[in-house]
Amino acid sequence: MLQKVYDWVDERLDITPLWRDIADHEVPEHVNPAHHFSAFVYCFGGLTFFVVVIQILSGMFLTMYYVPDIIHAYESVYYLQNEVTHGLIVRGMHHWGASLVIVMMFLHTLRVFFTGSYKKPRELNWVVGVLLFFVILGLGFTGYLLPWDMKAYFATVVGLEIAESAPVIGGFARTLLAGGEIIGAQTLARFFAIHVFFLPGALLGLLGAHFFMIRKQGISGPL
Amino acid sequence: MSEKKHRVSRRQFLTYTLTGVGGFMAAGMLSPMVRMALDPALEATGDSEFVAVGLGEDELTEEPQIVNFELEIEDAWYTSEQPRSAWIYKDGDEIIALSPICTHLGCTVNWDANEDYPEQFFCPCHFGRFERDGTNVAGTPPTRPLDVYDVEVRDGMIYLGQINQRS
Numbered sequence A: 001m002l003q004k005v006y007d008w009v010d011e012r013l014d015i016t017p018l019w020r021d022i023a024d025h026e027v028p029e030h031v032n033p034a035h036h037f038s039a040f041v042y043c044f045g046g047l048t049f050f051v052v053v054i055q056i057l058s059g060m061f062l063t064m065y066y067v068p069d070i071i072h073a074y075e076s077v078y079y080l081q082n083e084v085t086h087g088l089i090v091r092g093m094h095h096w097g098a099s100l101v102i103v104m105m106f107l108h109t110l111r112v113f114f115t116g117s118y119k120k121p122r123e124l125n126w127v128v129g130v131l132l133f134f135v136i137l138g139l140g141f142t143g144y145l146l147p148w149d150m151k152a153y154f155a156t157v158v159g160l161e162i163a164e165s166a167p168v169i170g171g172f173a174r175t176l177l178a179g180g181e182i183i184g185a186q187t188l189a190r191f192f193a194i195h196v197f198f199l200p201g202a203l204l205g206l207l208g209a210h211f212f213m214i215r216k217q218g219i220s221g222p223l
Numbered sequence B: 001m002s003e004k005k006h007r008v009s010r011r012q013f014l015t016y017t018l019t020g021v022g023g024f025m026a027a028g029m030l031s032p033m034v035r036m037a038l039d040p041a042l043e044a045t046g047d048s049e050f051v052a053v054g055l056g057e058d059e060l061t062e063e064p065q066i067v068n069f070e071l072e073i074e075d076a077w078y079t080s081e082q083p084r085s086a087w088i089y090k091d092g093d094e095i096i097a098l099s100p101i102c103t104h105l106g107c108t109v110n111w112d113a114n115e116d117y118p119e120q121f122f123c124p125c126h127f128g129r130f131e132r133d134g135t136n137v138a139g140t141p142p143t144r145p146l147d148v149y150d151v152e153v154r155d156g157m158i159y160l161g162q163i164n165q166r167s
């Protein structure tokens, strides 16, 4: 049945070469854990992406219940966690995943560093990787405010203090991020917008560039 | 069938196991999310409580009168008092409380409000009409009678409960 549907579409649109070009390529021996177990370190990039996918999916579903308003944010998170069936699991996925994605990204960076994979011709991909690192830190920072509880609020107070301590532009950056002098209604709305629209957009764009370069240049060679 | 005809190639074996494991993982990941999204549709709706409407039984007549009251509505994380109303009257010993919401498309009906149709509930939106007992008048847009509230009398005061559809 599935095969027939596929054949029907393929006959008209010739889609086979499209996905073959993306999916069909050799996995070199030195990155295959079945050959050398230590090659599992090459899995961390893929694992980072896997957790990012979980973050995006669970985040989309959280947004069905969450409201970015200082009066109702906390109550809506409380409601989705305690009253909605499996809300606890979905919030848990997003909450723990947020830490896990940073752990995975760090391990992936270590692998790239110690295998020297950032060297010519892959310098650009290292740069994109560093940008991805900042975007993901940004997602963690903006997401942390959203539950609007004590921990969220005071973590953001400290985060914005840090921004303010930057020379010259510090004060401006702080006010811009907070949306004014008060850390309150505008800060929450802004952090929400940044968390669910701006940074995920940047993340997807950068991931696209990252994967395009990997496909074009291949995995770096054995040590 | 002999073993030979049924040989599974290495590629086939991998396709089956990887699709199986992958499908299992995807299902494990997605099912809590989907269940969460479906929650409002699957939740059982509880019977609502009776609320006092501030009207004594002795104030009722055979003539429908409007009574306005507040109902505490719990909407997920937001609780508020919302206005409700009923057309309420006595039919012999029985107390009838009709919902004023037109069964056509939800406008609000009025008793005895159109001079051409005295002693009827009249809906201004598409000229829907109902008899005193709430029965829809044939040939007007509504297709079923007005809904009725559960009514209770406690210490001479009127309490209204859940709204019930009649077909």
Ligand code: HEM
Residues within 6 Å of the ligand: A052, A055, A056, A057, A058, A059, A060, A062, A063, A066, A077, A091, A094, A095, A097, A098, A099, A101, A136, A139, A140, A141, A143, A144, A145, A146, A147, A195, A196, A200
């Ligand atoms: C790498 C990607 C992401 C990271 C690292 C991340 C991180 C976080 C963190 C740390 C929190 C606070 C959670 C808590 O304290 O329990 C949070 C909350 C939230 N995130 Fe994300 N997030 C990511 C992507 C997304 C995306 C793509 C969306 C939506 C499209 C989203 C929607 C939300 C919502 C609605 C909340 C508030 C609900 C809650 O606090 O549980 N997130 N995020």
Ligand code: FES
Residues within 6 Å of the ligand: B102, B103, B104, B105, B106, B107, B123, B124, B125, B126, B127, B128, B141, B142
């Ligand atoms: S809504 Fe009352 S007649 Fe249409």
